[in-house]
Amino acid sequence: MTKTTISNFSQAAQQAQHWANEVAGELDWDVPRAYRLLKAVLHALRDWLPPEEMSDLAAQLPTLIRGVFFEGWRPLNGLGHERRKDDFIIAVRREFGFEAEVDFDRAIGAVFHLLDRHISAGEIDQVRNSMRRALRQLWPVD
Numbered sequence: 540m541t542k543t544t545i546s547n548f549s550q551a552a553q554q555a556q557h558w559a560n561e562v563a564g565e566l567d568w569d570v571p572r573a574y575r576l577l578k579a580v581l582h583a584l585r586d587w588l589p590p591e592e593m594s595d596l597a598a599q600l601p602t603l604i605r606g607v608f609f610e611g612w613r614p615l616n617g618l619g620h621e622r623r624k625d626d627f628i629i630a631v632r633r634e635f636g637f638e639a640e641v642d643f644d645r646a647i648g649a650v651f652h653l654l655d656r657h658i659s660a661g662e663i664d665q666v667r668n669s670m671r672r673a674l675r676q677l678w679p680v681d
Contacts, residue, residue, distance in 0.1 A: 555603035558653060565649045579634035580650040581608045583627055584666075590614075592669045599658045624673040644677060651678040 556570075563573035585593055585608055597605050628643045635641075655663055667678055 551602040554601035555607075558601065558604055558657070561653050561656075562649055565652065566646060575635055576631075576646050577604075577650055577653075578607050578610075579631045580647055582611065582634055583630040585609070585612060586630070587622060587627060587670065587674070588666065589669055592666055595662060596658065596666055599662055601657075622671060622674070624671075624676060627674050627677070647677045648679050655679075 559570050559574040559577060562568070562577050563570045566573060566576075568576075581604070584596075588596065597608055600608055628647065631647055632643060654666075658666075667675055667680075670678070
């Protein structure tokens with residue numbers, strides 16, 4: 540059995556803070572706002588991925604970010620209907636909260652760019668390929 544220490548919790552908190560800081564820096568936002576966006580995009584992505592791809596992605600997320608990813612998840616919410624790019628943006632907007640000045644295409648792209656930097660290229664390719672073509676347009680390819 541692995542022993543968890545306070546330093547493990549501190550490290551996990553630092554990783555989560557680093558991710559929020561990266562999104563904030565890319566969008567020139569404050570950190571709490573960037574965290575709200577990160578959470579909203581991760582939840583929308585989680586709800587749109589097939590279960591096996593969702594769990595593969597989650598396995599590569601830092602511990603606290605993985606907790607955010609699964610927060611509020613209801614496994615019975617399936618992929619039962621057609622989904623479009625606009626529906627994804629609406630899902631993110633709904634959770635993030637309405638702010639007229641936010642360019643959600645750019646904001647969502649910033650979170651996807653963060654994932655590109657921190658998740659293996661193979662996993663990112665699998666996630667991107669499991670998405671509908673229209674939604675892939677939000678995910679910038681470097």
